[in-house]
Amino acid sequence: MRNLIKITVLGLMENMNYLVSPDYEKEINLLEESDLAEIVQKHDIPLTGRLSIDLRLAAAYDAELIELFDGNWA
Numbered sequence: 001m002r003n004l005i006k007i008t009v010l011g012l013m014e015n016m017n018y019l020v021s022p023d024y025e026k027e028i029n030l031l032e033e034s035d036l037a038e039i040v041q042k043h044d045i046p047l048t049g050r051l052s053i054d055l056r057l058a059a060a061y062d063a064e065l066i067e068l069f070d071g072n073w074a
Contacts, residue, residue: 010046010048011045011047011048011049012036012039012040012047012048013048014034014036014047014049014050015051016030016051016052017050018030019054019055020052027052030053056069
C-alpha cells in the first residue's frame with residue numbers, strides 16, 4: 001500500500017495489544033500472538049514501539065474526562 005501511494009513510513013507502533021499487570025511486572029497479551037516482528041522485517045520498517053492499554057486512561061475516556069488525564073506518557 002505504501003508503495004502505491006508513494007509515502008515514506010517512518011515507523012510502526014503496536015497499539016493496545018497487551019496490558020501490564022497491576023504490579024507492573026508482567027505483560028498480559030490480550031490478543032493472539034502478534035506478527036509484528038515479521039511485518040517490520042518483511043517491509044523493512046523500523047519498530048517505533050509498543051503501547052499498552054492503560055486502565056486509568058480507559059476509565060478517563062469512559063467518564064468523558066480524557067482531557068484531564070495526567071498519566072505517564074513515556
